[in-house]
Amino acid sequence: MAAAIEVLNVTKKFPSQKGASGFKEWLVRLPKNALKPNPYFTALDSVSYSVQKGECVGIIGKNGAGKSTMLSLLLGTSHPTQGEIKVEGKRTPLLELGAGFHPDLTGLENIYLNAVLLGLTRKQVTARLDQMIAFSEIEEFINQPVRTYSSGMYIRLAFSIAIHTDPEILLIDEIMAVGDESFQKKSGKALTDLIQSGVTTVFVSHNLSAVRQICNRSIWLDHGKIRMEGSPETVTQAYLDDSKPKASQEA
Amino acid sequence: MAFSHNFQRRLDLIILLTQKEFALKYKRTFLGIFWSILNPILLAVVFFAAFKVFMRFQINNYTFFLLSALFPWSWFSSSILISARSMVDNISLIKKVIFPRHYLVVSVIIAQLVHLVFAIPILLFFSYKDGTGPSMLWFVAIPILIGVQFIFTLGLCLMVSILNTYFRDIEYLVSVVMNLLFWMTPITYPISSIPPQFHFLLVINPLTGLMSAWRDLFQNNHFLWKETSISAVMAFLFLGAGIVVFKKMERRMDEVL
Numbered sequence: 338m339a340a341a342i343e344v345l346n347v348t349k350k351f352p353s354q355k356g357a358s359g360f361k362e363w364l365v366r367l368p369k370n371a372l373k374p375n376p377y378f379t380a381l382d383s384v385s386y387s388v389q390k391g392e393c394v395g396i397i398g399k400n401g402a403g404k405s406t407m408l409s410l411l412l413g414t415s416h417p418t419q420g421e422i423k424v425e426g427k428r429t430p431l432l433e434l435g436a437g438f439h440p441d442l443t444g445l446e447n448i449y450l451n452a453v454l455l456g457l458t459r460k461q462v463t464a465r466l467d468q469m470i471a472f473s474e475i476e477e478f479i480n481q482p483v484r485t486y487s488s489g490m491y492i493r494l495a496f497s498i499a500i501h502t503d504p505e506i507l508l509i510d511e512i513m514a515v516g517d518e519s520f521q522k523k524s525g526k527a528l529t530d531l532i533q534s535g536v537t538t539v540f541v542s543h544n545l546s547a548v549r550q551i552c553n554r555s556i557w558l559d560h561g562k563i564r565m566e567g568s569p570e571t572v573t574q575a576y577l578d579d580s581k582p583k584a585s586q587e588a
Numbered sequence: 589m590a591f592s593h594n595f596q597r598r599l600d601l602i603i604l605l606t607q608k609e610f611a612l613k614y615k616r617t618f619l620g621i622f623w624s625i626l627n628p629i630l631l632a633v634v635f636f637a638a639f640k641v642f643m644r645f646q647i648n649n650y651t652f653f654l655l656s657a658l659f660p661w662s663w664f665s666s667s668i669l670i671s672a673r674s675m676v677d678n679i680s681l682i683k684k685v686i687f688p689r690h691y692l693v694v695s696v697i698i699a700q701l702v703h704l705v706f707a708i709p710i711l712l713f714f715s716y717k718d719g720t721g722p723s724m725l726w727f728v729a730i731p732i733l734i735g736v737q738f739i740f741t742l743g744l745c746l747m748v749s750i751l752n753t754y755f756r757d758i759e760y761l762v763s764v765v766m767n768l769l770f771w772m773t774p775i776t777y778p779i780s781s782i783p784p785q786f787h788f789l790l791v792i793n794p795l796t797g798l799m800s801a802w803r804d805l806f807q808n809n810h811f812l813w814k815e816t817s818i819s820a821v822m823a824f825l826f827l828g829a830g831i832v833v834f835k836k837m838e839r840r841m842d843e844v845l
Contacts, residue, residue, distance in 0.1 A: 413686045414682065414683055414685070414842055415842035430684060430685065436680045436681070437681050437685050442611065442612070446607075446608070449604055450605075450608060453601050454681075454685050457597070458593065459600040
């Protein structure tokens with residue numbers, strides 16, 4: 338099997354003084370900056386691993402352990418400070434559903450824009466339009482601007498677009514709870530089908546039982562480093578054992 | 589197959605982003621797309637009143653003189669002003685979806701180009717009235733001028749849009765600089781009215797050649813090859829600089845947005 342994702346010694350640092358950027362501040366700080374480097378926060382610290390084609394890897398860890406940073410690096414919306422990431426295949430994010438939607442465009446216009454952003458041509462979108470709309474269950478509102486949608490409709494439409502774009506590598510950030518209960522079942526099944534059909538998946542979650550159910554392998558991130566890597570059962574168990582005593586201390 | 593799919597997809601993406609740019613501009617307006625035609629006409633009326641009625645410029649056929657450079661200028665200036673915010677306004681797209689980010693800028697420039705295309709019939713009317721044109725030359729010269737100006741505008745827009753993600757001051761600075769540039773470029777006045785000691789200002793301004801070429805084409809049915817070629821060279825230099833700056837700063841954009 339070939340590797341779909343290879344992460345080699347990746348470090349990602351963020352400048353600590355995020356946002357304090359005006360041209361004046363920059364000029365004022367220039368003499369100081371020349372002498373000492375900016376303070377930074379290390380989100381990921383020399384992380385290496387690879388994901389084989391068709392594998393489903395679950396990344397777990399506490400808040401702020403670097404999981405979301407890892408996903409945005411894999412997606413390519415952010416670049417590593419050091420190290421290298423090789424990704425073989427089309428990346429489909431299921432991160433913040435509906436992030437690419439524009440509230441003033443209609444559902445239909447947003448379908449075209451988002452599906453093309455996710456790698457289809459307009460012709461392909463037209464061919465799959467009925468499927469996408471049917472799956473999202475918002476037939477009668479499809480010509481309304483999405484700002485009039487409920488949050489559930491918004492997410493259902495975004496999810497439906499994403500899974501109908503022939504994903505090769507799925508990058509999932511905690512979205513098992515999509516819409517109401519019946520839609521949750523439907524979306525969960527659609528995802529499991531995709532994963533079982535051989536789509537490479539990286540799955541970031543706090544839901545340990547979901548990780549155990551669908552993943553072949555699990556990685557535990559802790560303070561930007563890989564703490565443990567192995568079968569989902571062992572890793573999630575070790576993670577649970579580690580967080581339990583601390584939890585009782587805090588209580 | 590894979591190549592043609594990719595090409596088609598990229599083309600579709602630019603088309604859709606341009607459509608979005610265009611659709612959003614007139615969403616929730618009563619007149620909708622008619623604003624694209626109304627805008628240049630109203631602009632013309634304002635300048636006609638200012639220069640012909642109040643300041644009484646002694647130039648024959650001043651309205652045509654003005655519009656033949658003002659419409660191309662509007663394409664340039666609105667592209668720069670809008671693209672200054674094109675990265676900042678699309679944060680969610682940039683942070684959550686991968687696609688070539690410069691498409692956002694390209695789509696702004698194309699959407700603004702549509703306004704120029706809508707304005708060309710007005711110029712056509714004037715030149716027909718004057719009996720100077722239009723002629724076959726227009727079919728060659730207009731695409732060339734659009735191409736050169738597109739390249740120049742794209743280079744600047746790339747720089748402005750990416751710099752504005754790091755320093756939000758840029759968009760305020762840009763609106764002032766655009767105003768200055770407008771009066772430094774012979775649009776409301778002819779080149780001949782500038783004292784010789786300030787001619788160097790015109791030479792270092794790539795827009796001078798471009799605007800003169802537009803005007804000469806529409807008014808005299810004559811194409812300024814030399815000026816256009818010089819502007820083209822400068823346009824490519826600006827594009828090169830724009831690409832370098834954009835590529836360099838794009839890599840760390842996620843840390844500042």
